[in-house]
Amino acid sequence: MTALNVAILGASGYTGSELVRLLSRHRQVAIRALTADRKAGQAMADVFPQFVHLDLPKLTTIAEVALDEIDLVFCALPHGTTQTVIAELFAKKPEIKVVDLSADFRLADPAAYEQWYGHPHQALELQSEAVFGVSELHRAAIKDARLVANPGCHSTTSILPIVPLLKERLIExxxxxxxxxxxxxGAGRAAKEGMLFSEVSEGVHAYGVGGHRxxxxxxxxxxAAAGRTTRATFTPLLIPMNRGIxxxxxVRLSGGATAEALHASLTTAYWGEPFVTVLPFGKVPQSRHVRGSNNVQIGVVADRGPDKAIVLCTLDNLVKGASGQxxxxxxLVAGFEETEGLTQLAIFP
Known part of the structure; x- marks a missing residue:
């Protein structure tokens, strides 16, 4: 069987290393190039010693990647820099496939991108071509895509449980x-004073309140699911653990719906999905039960008011929230079994 030759641009970050971890178990993939501009020339095991037993290519600059040997590229680069990089990739090799883990191609509307990111998009033709990569919801389009825009971790955690309910008009x-x-x-690997252990341990705080991208x-x-404008209230919190979201x-129930109806809708929507589990009604998921896996757990609980319900969802932000997805x-793009390389169970305790 011919292997799919892949390159990981930005392999020295958390999502890049997580791609290496997952792809090292993939039977149909060969990692042919790893890039990290500031660490170019180093072995991957020098940056992440857990990979010392693997035969991996040395880290290089992006310019040194021989694209003629590459079938698919993962871009795990900082937001705002990926647009021109991917445009250059396609200019050099139009048939190459790209899965982008940055936010650069997630928004289909150029005006929305400019509003949220503060500058015009630099690759508008590619922006209109990109497929938003929530695998369970956009599977058919992803299979035919040349460019997949991997969604954010917060986004995935909320989109999966809420979109089916909006489609069935069960919630307001x-x-x-x-x-x-x-x-x-989720804050990345770059050194930041506010991310030091003594700055974040033993406490919780909100960030990006009222304006998280x-x-x-x-x-x-x-x-798109509701067929009208929606304006969800979204508040992210940073908590002192390594992984998880x-x-x-x-939600407020619509048209006489009940919390049980929400649970039934989600159970039907994700029946047979390999990575999404809807727990029994009233049962609450725990982040520790998905840690290190590509799995998602969803719970539905009735609120004390008859017109409200609480929907809970958890996943690993580095796996299903990024590299696993x-x-x-x-x-999907390569036509492989969708679960290939992703069947590891959660790490517990």
């Missing part, structure tokens, strides 16, 4: 209130 579109708590790895992804997907979503999307 303007009633959605999301509090989404994420672990420290993942809100734009929620607007895009919620509007946990969304607590309060990227591999899942790669599997």
């Amino acid at each position: 579109p303007d009633s959605i209130s999301i509090v989404s708590a994420t672990g420290m790895s 993942h809100t734009a992804e929620l607007d895009q997907e919620f509007d 946990y969304a607590t979503i309060t 990227a591999v899942q999307n790669m599997n």
